[in-house]
Amino acid sequence: MTELTEHVDGLPNIxxxxxxxxQAIAAAMTPEPRIDLSQAHSAFAIALHMHQPLIPAGDPATARIIGNLQWMVEHxxxxxxxxxxxxxxxxxxxxxxxxxxxxRGLQPRIMLDYSGTLLYGLRQMGLHDVLDALTTITCDPGYNHAVEWLGSPWGHAVAPSTPVQDYRLHVRAWQHHFAAIFGLEALSRVRGFSPAEMALPNHPDVAHEFVRTLVDRGYHWVLVQEHTVERADGSAVTSPHVPHRLRCTNSRGDTVEITAVIKTQGSDTELVGQMQPYYEALGLAPQRIDDRVVPPLVTQIADGENGGVMMNEFPPKYFETMAECSGTSTPIVNVSEYIEHLRRSGVSQQMLPAVQPVFQHLVWQxxxxxxxxxxxDEVIAKLSTAYPHFHMRGGSWTDDRSWVEGYDDVLTPMERASALFHRNLRxxxxxxxxPRYRRALFHLLAAETSCYRYWGQGEWMDYGVEMALLAIGAT
Known part of the structure; x- marks a missing residue:
């Protein structure tokens, strides 16, 4: 099979x-379950999210862009x-x-979510040992069944406030870059998607484009935060430990669906660091999907590097839990092998309970x-006036954070960079x-990372403005 080079003209191959x-997406492989879930009482899955943004190093006029980890090492x-x-x-x-x-004869599982900017930054600073270690567990058949990679937006862009045409480019660029590092065969095994910041659009047109992008790019399921979705009547999800069917309809009446796996609770590294999903799963009983009885699945994702719990407590706790759960009625699984078990048990996507992005029930009324x-637009404007808590900014891992309000200074140049890219190149x-297209795309996607808004006003917002200006210059 033809493979890609990792870098082209000094830039990541995106x-x-x-x-x-x-071709690799079309040849998507169905995972062969190595764990027999037919006798499982319950199961759990964990994912580690890894990300470092790219930042301008020194004088912006030099256009030297490095990974934040490299800046940490140098300072x-x-x-x-x-x-x-x-x-x-x-x-x-x-x-x-x-x-x-x-x-040791155990049955470990892990799902990995690495942003494209992190993967590029690691290689750029010469940390080949990291990528070599990841290549081993990704590509070696003796190990890769235990590891499931999740797709993500290349530049860690938040879907609700990133132009939909750009978000599609992020998703495509990550697939390109991943295949260039780990190979096309490895890409054909990537079936799930992890949105940056667990951000799910709820504006009907944006949400539809988000799901359409994932389906078009070959993804079979997406990870969503519990409070970012609702049932058709606006009520909360009552069975978060079974997969759902995320149904998104746009203003023109087009509908698209994808399997949604629900992450419960907020963003707390202690949940994964102390293996809370395992202990939660131990207390669950088999549940029904339509007329089928299935083991419920507790799914959590956390930053894989931030905080003392993940740095220090996760390794021994992970080893302890893998020894305790392997071969039991509450095993750890990766989500795609769990979904494949459901499929083989006769559970189709149409049998899954339907959900939609939060607040949409008010729109459809x-x-x-x-x-x-x-x-x-008229309906949304009236709802925004009638209901103080109603908004179409989407949801993320926390319901008290906006990725739009107060960020005009950085969003305006980002939007200008996007407009210029699509007008001058696409x-x-x-x-x-x-080469002009690749260079402009690299700068645009790097400029749209969530980090430039996560920390609010200050240095990181200044980074965002500088990156957006570099993107404008590249177009």
Missing amino acids: CGQEALIE PDIGDNYNASVFHWCYKRMGEFIPQLLA RFTPGDGPERL ARGVPTSD
């Missing part, structure tokens, strides 16, 4: 060989940059843990799909293999 990527006396060496190990350590646990975007048909 575009230009779309035909090969499409160890600032803030908590002394954690850089620990972060380095955290990015690598699952490549050590999985072989060790399998050698007043709007008929097919009436068009202008009428939808609209003119510049090939994706053209």
Whole structure:
């Protein structure tokens, strides 16, 4: 099988060989379950999210862009940059843990979510040991059944407030970059998607485009936060430990669906660091999906490097739990093998309970799909006035954070960079293999990372403005 080079003209390989990527997606592999869930009482799954943004280093005029981890290494006396060496190990350590646990005859599982900016930054600063360790557990058939990679937006962009055409480029770029590092066969095994910041759009048109992008890019399921979805009547999800069917309809009446796996509770690294999903699963009983009885699944994701719990407590607790749960009626699984078990048990996607993005029930009470975007805008404006808590900003891992309010200074240049990219390159048909296209795409996607808004006003917002200006200059 033809493989891709990891870098082209000094930049990550994020575009230009779309035909090969499409072939790999079309050849998507169904995971062969290695754990017999037919006798399972319950199960649990954990994912580790890893991310570092790219930042302008020094004078923006030099356009030198490096990974934040590299900046931490180069400035160890600032803030908590002394954690850089620990972060380095955290990015690598699952490549050590999985072989060790399998050698003991255990059945470890882990799902990994690495942003494209982190993968590029690791290689750029010469941390080949990290990528070599990850390659082993990703590509070696003796290990890869224990590891499931989750797709993500390349630049860690938040879906509700990123132009939909750009978000599609993020998703495509991550697939391209991942295949360039780990191979096309490895890409064909990536079936689940992890949105940055667990951000799910709830504006009907944006949510529809989000799910359409995932389906078009070959994804079979998406991880969603519990409080970002609702049932058709607006009520909360009552069975979060079974997969659901995320149904999104736009203003023109088009509907698209994807399997949604629900992450419960907020963002707390202690949940994964102390293996709380296992203990929660132990207390659950089999549940029904339609006329089938299935083991419930507790699913959690956490930053894999941030905080003392993940840095220090997770490794011994993970080893302890893998020894305790392997071969029992409450095993750890990866989500795709769990979904495959359901499929083989006769559970189809249409049998899954349906959910939609939060607050949409209020829209559908007043709007008929097919009436068009202008009428939808009118309905949203009236709802925003009538209900103080109603909004179309989407949801994320926390319901008290907006990715839009107060960020005009950084969003305006980002939106301008996006407009220029699509006008000057895409609209003119510049090939994706053209160096100009790749350079502009790299800068645009790097500029749209959530980190420039996560920390509010200050240095990180300044980084965002500088990155957006660099993106404008690249177009």
